[in-house]
């Protein structure tokens with residue numbers, strides 16, 4: 001499943017980061033998910049619950065932020081946000097636009113603190 005693969009990658013990334021900070025533990029992790037990344041949030045949460053056991057994320061609070069589709073018009077240079085899949089520029093009507101964000105899925109931030 002797509003979501004399982006994503007979660008495994010995230011946990012791998014987190015493990016790599018934690019190795020650079022010995023003696024610290026992760027208290028909070030924020031994931032950023034584009035509205036059009038194709039990720040099912042419910043499946044993602046299920047996968048997280050499953051894979052975080054025994055990982056550095058096991059006792060961390062995990063937040064999931066949903067990111068809107070953001071585009072830039074290559075004709076008039078304006079940037080705009082869409083809540084549905086529509087790539088036309090609302091300012092000049094051009095279809096010559098580029099997706100800036102909203103399609104990806106990434107680890108946005110981690111908070112670490114000294115292990116007690």
Ligand SMILES: [Zn+2]
Nearest residue numbers: 073076089092
């Ligand atoms: Zn435009």
